[in-house]
Structures are given as C-alpha cells and as structure tokens.
Amino acid sequence: MxxxxxxxxxxxxxxxxxxxxxxxxxxxxxxxxxxxxxxxPEPGPLLAGLLVWVVAGIALHELGHPAGGLRAGFRFILYTVGPLRVAREARGIRVGLNRAINLAGGVVLMVPRTPDARPDGLASFIAGGPLASLAAALERD
CATH class of the missing domain: 1.20.890 (cAMP-dependent Protein Kinase, Chain A)
Structure with a gap:
C-alpha cells in the first residue's frame, strides 16, 4: 500500500x-x-530576480499566518523568512538577521494566550498563510 x-x-x-x-x-x-x-536574458540578473520574487512570495504567505493567529487571539513569538528574523523578546519585538539556515524557508510561531483558547484558533492561524497566497494570486488591476 x-x-x-x-x-x-x-x-x-x-x-x-x-x-x-x-x-x-x-x-x-x-x-x-x-x-x-x-x-x-542574462542568467545572473534573471536568477537574482527569481530569488527576490521567491522570497517575496514566501514572505507574503508567512505574513498571512500572523494575521490569522492575531485574529484568533494568539500571541506572536517569531516570524522568519530568508535573512529576516522578527522575534518577541523580553524587551519587546526585535528585528534582526536570521542566522538559522533551517528557518530560512519561512516560519511563524504563535501560541494561544490562554489554555482555553477558541477551538478554531489553530485553524485560523494555519489558514492565514494559504489565504494570503490565494489573495495575492487573485489580485488583479
């Protein structure tokens, strides 16, 4: 099977x-x-442009997750895409360089604020990324 x-x-x-x-x-x-x-096309600029668009697409997708998570009342912890790292630390939100290569593909970490969080909260958090990608794909002028 x-x-x-x-x-x-x-x-x-x-x-x-x-x-x-x-x-x-x-x-x-x-x-x-x-x-x-x-x-x-020259291969260098073509590949550089492709890399920029891929990272931008991943960044947009990953931004959808916090949108869904915040809607559900989750607490933001970490957003990482490529070289960018945004993290909640003891003294607030800090923007910096992502040094963890395994997180370069895009990661968002959020947690429920209370143990009795809404049951659909996780679904909202998860669906935020694909919905952001879908909205970007459907957006036409």
Whole structure:
C-alpha cells in the first residue's frame, strides 16, 4: 500500500514536469518564429530576480499566518523568512538577521494566550498563510 501512495505523487510530478517542458518548448518555438522579439536574458540578473520574487512570495504567505493567529487571539513569538528574523523578546519585538539556515524557508510561531483558547484558533492561524497566497494570486488591476 505504501508503494501505491508513493506512485501517485511521483506520477503527478512526472506529468507536471513533462507538461512544463512541452509548454516551454512551445513558447521557445513561437519566440523563434516571431523573430526573437524578446532579448536573451542574462542568467545572473534573471536568477537574482527569481530569488527576490521567491522570497517575496514566501514572505507574503508567512505574513498571512500572523494575521490569522492575531485574529484568533494568539500571541506572536517569531516570524522568519530568508535573512529576516522578527522575534518577541523580553524587551519587546526585535528585528534582526536570521542566522538559522533551517528557518530560512519561512516560519511563524504563535501560541494561544490562554489554555482555553477558541477551538478554531489553530485553524485560523494555519489558514492565514494559504489565504494570503490565494489573495495575492487573485489580485488583479
């Protein structure tokens, strides 16, 4: 049974990868036929820009978690994305450099203020991130 569970995600990954390759090849063919309208990008700035957008997307997603957690009455403890670290310390909120590489992918830590917190509080905290990502994806002018 475990092998069957693994097969499904692997198959989805392979189909998505093949689909992306076919789509990329088709776009490349169209650009060549159109006389190469777009200039060939330099890899350095392209990768730097991609990294900035990925970190910005993660930061936006992670900001949704405190929004949901604060709505539920949770207490903020930690927000980390890439090199940024925002943490509650004894003397207040402190912004600094994230030195923990394992937290660079984005982490938010909040705790209920009381042991008898609302049952839906955790759901609100968890759903805040995906809802922020969804709102950003749907936002169009």
């Amino acid at each position: 475990a092998q069957r569970r693994l097969l499904s995600p692997v198959l989805v990954f392979l189909v998505m990868t093949a689909g992306g390759g076919v789509l990329g090849a088709g776009i490349g063919r169209l650009l060549r036929q159109g006389g190469g309208v777009l200039p060939r």
